[in-house]
Amino acid sequence: NERHISTPTRTKELLKKYNFSFKKSLGQNFLIDTNILRNIIHHAGVTEDVGAIEIGPGMGALTEQLAIAANKVLAFEIDQRLLPILEDTLSPYDNVKVVNEDILKADVEQELQQYFGDQKVKIVANLPYYITTPILMNLLTRNLPISSITVMIQKEVADRMAASPNTKSYGSLSLAVQYYTEAAVVMTVPKTAFMPQPNVDSAVLHLAVRSEPPVHVEDEKFFFDLIQASFGQRRKTLRNNLNRHFSSRFSKDELEEIMNEAEIDGTRRGESLSMEEFAALANTFTAKG
């Protein structure tokens, strides 16, 4: 449809009508390609029985497509200047609620419960790139009743989040994200799909939220601390990184014993360890106190 918000013509019209200037500091790169928006929604699995949460509706390009495809939409937008624009652009839809709040500060759980009740909910967004990781880790660790998160983010970050062991992109972020979700990069998106065009490449990441973690971990905080330590200096061996990080708590001999018991070779590098191996190692540490 020619009148959809997500066309270059309509976007330019709106910018002019409201004398809107993009704020780089808020990661404002609006989508101007309706096909890409529909594709995102398709990958997200949004259908008429699904509730959708959007972070950063901007002028409503994705919000509109969600309003059409989903049962209802709850959108969090930090920039007050966008509220009158959204009121205008989304006026044809009666199944959208816009909340003027910072997603990192909003009581998402409460808003979600109030708006969706017990309905199945998915998060779909073209995220502000400057806070992608804080937003995603914040949503994941809050244990919200959501089944998936499908987001446009910087391609490099998407690759890290979905990476497997023994690849350049694999690191503590991959493990943190994959502890909570099954992660996959489902599309790459050209810069020309945005106004203004971002400086970095973009991709759509799909995260299917797990009902429980893929490994059993005795002490989650320690598990993630161990992972951080293991990637401390990427080119050093696991033994080296662990010795450096745990020197005040464990002797070299104790560390050797722990690695032996967990059946992890200390000459390996952190990037070769699977989530299962990190869990085994962490649990052996925990057992030794």
Ligand code: SAM
């Ligand atoms: N969804 C629109 C689109 O695709 O055209 C806009 C996406 S733009 C990449 C990111 C949006 O997130 C902007 O509208 C920006 O104002 C908003 N935003 C930035 N930081 C935010 C935060 N902390 N909480 C909520 N929204 C935020």
